[in-house]
Amino acid sequence: MRRIPVLDALFTRPVTETAPPPARHKPPARFPGSAQLRHVDAGSCNGCEVEIAQVFAPVCDAGRFGVRLVASPRHADGLLVTGVVTRNMATPLEKTLEAVPRPRVVVACGDCAVDGGVFAGAYGVVGPVGDVVPVDVEIPGCPPDPTAITEALRGLTGR
Numbered sequence: 001m002r003r004i005p006v007l008d009a010l011f012t013r014p015v016t017e018t019a020p021p022p023a024r025h026k027p028p029a030r031f032p033g034s035a036q037l038r039h040v041d042a043g044s045c046n047g048c049e050v051e052i053a054q055v056f057a058p059v060c061d062a063g064r065f066g067v068r069l070v071a072s073p074r075h076a077d078g079l080l081v082t083g084v085v086t087r088n089m090a091t092p093l094e095k096t097l098e099a100v101p102r103p104r105v106v107v108a109c110g111d112c113a114v115d116g117g118v119f120a121g122a123y124g125v126v127g128p129v130g131d132v133v134p135v136d137v138e139i140p141g142c143p144p145d146p147t148a149i150t151e152a153l154r155g156l157t158g159r
């Protein structure tokens, strides 16, 4: 008998992984319930972006924890910054943060954003994100695992 994909989808379990139980003694969430983030690529190799795409894809689905990416910094609660900060991106990064209303948060995602990673000291590089704007949350890894990014972002919403 011929299979109908739409019917298969209706009766197939979702691929989303079960959320781990919340930690018992977690710090209070900065944005309880939901957090909107503007992503800024300050000089990434795009490896971190590939993992961030997975964070918002069905398996990790950070949207179910109230975390969303938005197009404008004026609609955001903070920045999700990837990559070491290049000379050309230092001023745009500062200006983008200025456009985010307070209270706000800056998340440095990936080794390059946290401490310069493999590009530390390279020509054309200002330094890690913390050398340009104040960083609140660091997610190490090259690139970080999507589940590690999801867990860090869950810490913002407490969900």
Ligand code: SF4
Pocket: 043, 044, 045, 046, 047, 048, 082, 083, 084, 109, 110, 111, 112, 113, 117, 118, 141, 142, 143, 144
């Ligand atoms: S941390 Fe690794 S994957 Fe992410 S931008 Fe740097 S080199 Fe690329």
